[in-house]
Amino acid sequence: MNEMTTITTTLKDWETDQEVRWCPGCGDYAILKAVQRTLPEIGADPANTVFVSGIGCSSRFPYYVESYGFHTIHGRAPAFATGIKLSNPELDVWLITGDGDGMSIGGNHTMHVIRRNLNCQIMLFNNEIYGLTKGQYSPTSRVGTSSPSTPMGSVDRPALPCAFALGSGARFIARAYDVSKDLSGVLKAAHAHKGAAFIEIFQNCIVYNKDRFDDFTAKANAAGNQLWLTNGEPMLFNKGTQGIALDQESLTLKVVDVIDGDWQSAGVIVHDVTNRSVAHMLVEMPFGPFPMALGVIYDDPRPTYEESVLGQDAKAREGKVADLGKLLAKGQTWTVGE
Amino acid sequence: MASSVAAADTAPITHTDAPEAVVVRFAGDSGDGMQLTGGQFTLSTALAGNDLATFPDFPAEIRAPQGTLFGVSAFQINFGSTDISTAGDAPDVLVAMNPAALKTNVEALKPGGLIIADTGEFTKRNLEKAKYDSNPIEDGSLSKWDLLAFDISALTIEAVKPFGLGNKEALRCKNMWTLGLALWMFDRDRQPIVDWLNSKFAKKPEIAEANIAALNAGHAYGETAEIAGPLRKLHLDPVQQTPGLYRTITGAEAVSLGLVAGAQLAGLQMFFGGYPITPASAILHNLTKMKEFGVTTFQAEDEIAAICSAIGASYAGHLGVTSSSGPGIALKGEAMGLAVMTELPLVIVNSQRGGPSTGLPTKTEQSDLYQAIYGRNGDTPLPVIAARSPSDAFECAIEACRIAVQFMTPVMLLTDGYIGNAAEPWKVPDPNDYDPFPAKFLTEKNGPDDTLLPYKRDGHGVRPWIKPGTPGLMHRIGGIEKAIDTGNLDYAPTTHQAQTDARKAKVDGVANAVPLQDVSLGNTSGKLAVVGWGSTFGPIHQAVRRARAKGMDVSHIHVRHVWPLPRNLGDLLRSYKKILVPEMNTGQFKTVLRDQFLVDAQPLNKVSGQPFAIAEIEAAIAAFFDNIPDNEGGEVEPNRSQLPSVKAENQ
Numbered sequence: 007m008n009e010m011t012t013i014t015t016t017l018k019d020w021e022t023d024q025e026v027r028w029c030p031g032c033g034d035y036a037i038l039k040a041v042q043r044t045l046p047e048i049g050a051d052p053a054n055t056v057f058v059s060g061i062g063c064s065s066r067f068p069y070y071v072e073s074y075g076f077h078t079i080h081g082r083a084p085a086f087a088t089g090i091k092l093s094n095p096e097l098d099v100w101l102i103t104g105d106g107d108g109m110s111i112g113g114n115h116t117m118h119v120i121r122r123n124l125n126c127q128i129m130l131f132n133n134e135i136y137g138l139t140k141g142q143y144s145p146t147s148r149v150g151t152s153s154p155s156t157p158m159g160s161v162d163r164p165a166l167p168c169a170f171a172l173g174s175g176a177r178f179i180a181r182a183y184d185v186s187k188d189l190s191g192v193l194k195a196a197h198a199h200k201g202a203a204f205i206e207i208f209q210n211c212i213v214y215n216k217d218r219f220d221d222f223t224a225k226a227n228a229a230g231n232q233l234w235l236t237n238g239e240p241m242l243f244n245k246g247t248q249g250i251a252l253d254q255e256s257l258t259l260k261v262v263d264v265i266d267g268d269w270q271s272a273g274v275i276v277h278d279v280t281n282r283s284v285a286h287m288l289v290e291m292p293f294g295p296f297p298m299a300l301g302v303i304y305d306d307p308r309p310t311y312e313e314s315v316l317g318q319d320a321k322a323r324e325g326k327v328a329d330l331g332k333l334l335a336k337g338q339t340w341t342v343g344e
Numbered sequence: 345m346a347s348s349v350a351a352a353d354t355a356p357i358t359h360t361d362a363p364e365a366v367v368v369r370f371a372g373d374s375g376d377g378m379q380l381t382g383g384q385f386t387l388s389t390a391l392a393g394n395d396l397a398t399f400p401d402f403p404a405e406i407r408a409p410q411g412t413l414f415g416v417s418a419f420q421i422n423f424g425s426t427d428i429s430t431a432g433d434a435p436d437v438l439v440a441m442n443p444a445a446l447k448t449n450v451e452a453l454k455p456g457g458l459i460i461a462d463t464g465e466f467t468k469r470n471l472e473k474a475k476y477d478s479n480p481i482e483d484g485s486l487s488k489w490d491l492l493a494f495d496i497s498a499l500t501i502e503a504v505k506p507f508g509l510g511n512k513e514a515l516r517c518k519n520m521w522t523l524g525l526a527l528w529m530f531d532r533d534r535q536p537i538v539d540w541l542n543s544k545f546a547k548k549p550e551i552a553e554a555n556i557a558a559l560n561a562g563h564a565y566g567e568t569a570e571i572a573g574p575l576r577k578l579h580l581d582p583v584q585q586t587p588g589l590y591r592t593i594t595g596a597e598a599v600s601l602g603l604v605a606g607a608q609l610a611g612l613q614m615f616f617g618g619y620p621i622t623p624a625s626a627i628l629h630n631l632t633k634m635k636e637f638g639v640t641t642f643q644a645e646d647e648i649a650a651i652c653s654a655i656g657a658s659y660a661g662h663l664g665v666t667s668s669s670g671p672g673i674a675l676k677g678e679a680m681g682l683a684v685m686t687e688l689p690l691v692i693v694n695s696q697r698g699g700p701s702t703g704l705p706t707k708t709e710q711s712d713l714y715q716a717i718y719g720r721n722g723d724t725p726l727p728v729i730a731a732r733s734p735s736d737a738f739e740c741a742i743e744a745c746r747i748a749v750q751f752m753t754p755v756m757l758l759t760d761g762y763i764g765n766a767a768e769p770w771k772v773p774d775p776n777d778y779d780p781f782p783a784k785f786l787t788e789k790n791g792p793d794d795t796l797l798p799y800k801r802d803g804h805g806v807r808p809w810i811k812p813g814t815p816g817l818m819h820r821i822g823g824i825e826k827a828i829d830t831g832n833l834d835y836a837p838t839t840h841q842a843q844t845d846a847r848k849a850k851v852d853g854v855a856n857a858v859p860l861q862d863v864s865l866g867n868t869s870g871k872l873a874v875v876g877w878g879s880t881f882g883p884i885h886q887a888v889r890r891a892r893a894k895g896m897d898v899s900h901i902h903v904r905h906v907w908p909l910p911r912n913l914g915d916l917l918r919s920y921k922k923i924l925v926p927e928m929n930t931g932q933f934k935t936v937l938r939d940q941f942l943v944d945a946q947p948l949n950k951v952s953g954q955p956f957a958i959a960e961i962e963a964a965i966a967a968f969f970d971n972i973p974d975n976e977g978g979e980v981e982p983n984r985s986q987l988p989s990v991k992a993e994n995q
């Protein structure tokens with residue numbers, strides 16, 4: 007992502023002396039470890055790395071990473087990150103947000119940071135619940151979620167973070183879950199992408215929404231319900247016995263059986279991370295009839311916001327001398343004599 | 345409005361002797377180009393060496409229906425051969441381009457003042473739109489004024505005929521015709537306006553020429569027309585000014601330049617995060633054109649993102665600046681709290697307008713003082729500075745940058761719609777006359793045993809500024825209460841007490857780093873002090889000057905540092921018998937003064953969306969001294985609405 011001097015660190019170098027305050031068993035621990043494992047592998051420099059977060063359980067994250075960290079206010083982390091990157095584009099900025107922080111109170115900022123394509127990694131921890139405020143349903147909660155604020159079950163339909171991001175113009179979309187061994191690979195791909203990289207991470211809130219994602223994350227369900235996407239590879243799951251194909255008539259995706267590994271004749275699609283139309287279909291694929299699409303769904307970079315803005319700034323400054331005296335005396339002036 | 349003004353001040357222009365000062369108001373439909381006319385007349389006034397002050401007054405609607413009362417746009421200028429500090433109370437001359445403009449403005453005109461009206465626009469249709477039952481030009485209802493009515497529309501069309509413009513385009517030159525007449529009236533040089541038109545319409549020379557022809561025709565009309573009666577040429581001598589280079593400046597320009605100068609004096613790049621809002625947008629527009637001074641501007645998705653991005657920039661080592669007006673400032677409140685908590689420098693400009701809610705977007709008010717001083721959750725103090733005039737806004741912006749950087753704190757700079765839009769002559773300052781205040785960044789660990797203490801305070805209670813990217817100084821900051829020195833999360837009762845006290849002490853300490861309060865006019869003790877802040881400076885100053893000329897013992901104190909207050913202000917106020925506080929709100933600064941100093945400050949309030957007239961303040965001063973032998977001074981009539989009601993007392 008950033009052209010920075012690669013430096014050597016270990017996982018330990020990225021741990022702070024602060025006591026981690028998430029509930030025991032919270033999915034956040036696994037995500038933290040995955041990040042701390044990944045940072046040395048990508049050669050990140052703690053002095054040049056900034057974690058910026060909003061408010062919520064996930065947003066405590068920066069306190070536990072030995073780098074620069076800014077724990078800001080609810081939903082606004084993208085705006086802080088924008089000011090940081092426009093002031094120092096060399097910094098490697100990671101945004102940490104949640105489904106409440108990023109999709110509800112901060113939905114507007116999430117949209118605009120993606121639309122502008124600020125070069126940063128946006129990790130949205132989706133646990134489908136408000137944890138820190140003790141369990142109210144969130145904008146990603148499924149219909150019927152019973153919570154202190156919705157004792158008869160929630161009635162509003164959930165937002166799909168990846169579809170929202172794509173609709174906002176995202177050039178990188180990925181999905182993973184907290185304890186997945188492939189989370190690190192997704193983070194690396196996000197970091198390698200130049201521009202706003204949006205990563206939805208399903209996260210288990212064991213206190214208020216326990217095992218919400220078991221349908222596809224539990225060991226027994228994983229193979230049949232996880233579709234891990236790899237660029238250039240066919241979209242296969244269930245140990246290669248099923249795949250995703252395009253229904254030529256309805257122009258929608260469908261699940262097909264793959265006999266003896268012959269995915270070609272089953273019409274299984276080869277994943278192309280630059281295919282935006284297929285990306286739209288993948289992020290909207292209803293879970294149940296379809297598996298959960300995971301991994302890098304879409305990756306097709308465009309110029310970043312900060313290089314465009316700072317490029318304009320540089321152009322505007324070209325050949326000009328910053329002469330304050332001249333600036334003050336600009337326009338029509340007159341002299342009053344002695 | 346001006347009913348109580350002393351006789352000498354209401355006298356109309358005497359046509360034989362040139363007066364010391366004249367007030368002219370140009371009023372027309374928003375499409376008539378009155379602001380442009382006013383702007384160019386201002387320039388010519390400045391070039392003639394007169395002192396001046398202006399007051400643009402335009403409708404909130406971008407394109408209000410033509411000819412309607414709410415679509416009237418006006419521009420008032422007060423100029424003369426004496427010191428001018430307000431846009432003037434009542435105009436001497438009213439230029440009314442249509443019936444609606446006449447209707448909405450004529451009552452303000454001084455008795456005996458001059459009306460110049462374009463009869464071409466006094467059609468049945470336009471009279472109806474302006475809700476006139478009969479034509480005021482013909483029905484004698486304007487008899488207390490001098491009336492000069494002629495068909496400016498037709499004269500303009502005639503003048504621009506050679507340029508082959510359509511009727512609509514030809515009529516657009518009306519404002520230049522009128523300006524030409526005004527230039528003749530006040531004995532002004534046309535050349536600067538001609539130059540301006542040529543450069544403005546460089547790409548459309550025929551439009552430039554048509555406008556110049558209209559300008560010349562208006563001028564020639566004054567010169568040659570055989571008009572019996574009111575139209576006379578007047579020459580006002582140049583005012584005695586300090587020698588030097590001058591230009592005109594509006595408050596919005598002055599704030600922009602002051603912010604750039606402030607960032608330069610701090611040795612910092614500036615990041616400006618803004619969101620469009622009336623009347624603050626001009627600052628965003630101006631700064632975008634000053635990129636060579638290390639300025640980056642960002643139009644954010646909303647007011648909250650605007651301030652948050654600015655805080656992010658300050659965190660990264662730039663000088664973060666944001667600006668808005670009341671409603672936007674309300675949205676920024678939570679983020680200001682974070683800037684106070686994380687102790688990062690930040691300048692927040694509030695160009696106040698009439699409130700509450702959307703209120704009066706294009707009108708002026710001073711009603712955000714409580715919001716500025718108190719308007720955040722928690723004990724969240726931050727310094728507040730108020731500019732008194734367009735040119736003063738330059739000094740105040742520099743001061744805001746200095747305090748923000750030296751004290752690692754957000755600072756709010758208050759201006760208002762009046763200061764923002766009004767223009768006045770400005771003696772161009774020399775940047776070398778300002779002391780730099782270079783920002784310092786921590787580059788090495790500052791604690792014992794090779795530790796970093798991000799919240800270790802210096803003798804002024806100020807923590808170090810640490811830029812991300814600095815090797816070895818990684819640390820975390822945020823909005824949660826933090827331990828002394830280390831800044832680690834800490835909710836302990838003693839910690840919160842200590843840090844709340846420390847934040848307050850730091851901001852209180854700013855009072856030691858700002859000048860002592862001076863007296864703008866008058867003595868350091870006496871019978872009555874008129875205490876103001878912000879854009880009421882002009883009318884208070886003139887009112888006090890006039891009252892003093894009549895022998896009244898009254899002084900003017902104008903406070904720039906409205907929070908924390910100058911450390912001598914309490915003693916100074918207590919040296920007067922009475923204190924009168926004129927404000928364009930319902931008494932906010934009065935309450936602050938009472939609270940801080942237990943003084944009996946009395947309010948004088950106005951919230952009509954219009955600045956104070958000198959006469960209004962003069963009348964309040966006069967009431968204090970009225971009927972007292974030898975001007976001994978009496979009681980200021982208490983404002984009932986400011987006292988606790990009897991009912992409340994009985995409860």
Ligand code: SF4
Pocket residue numbers: 027028029031032033034063064133137138210211212213214
């Ligand atoms: S409430 Fe849920 S999300 Fe928050 S720390 Fe506990 S388990 Fe994690």
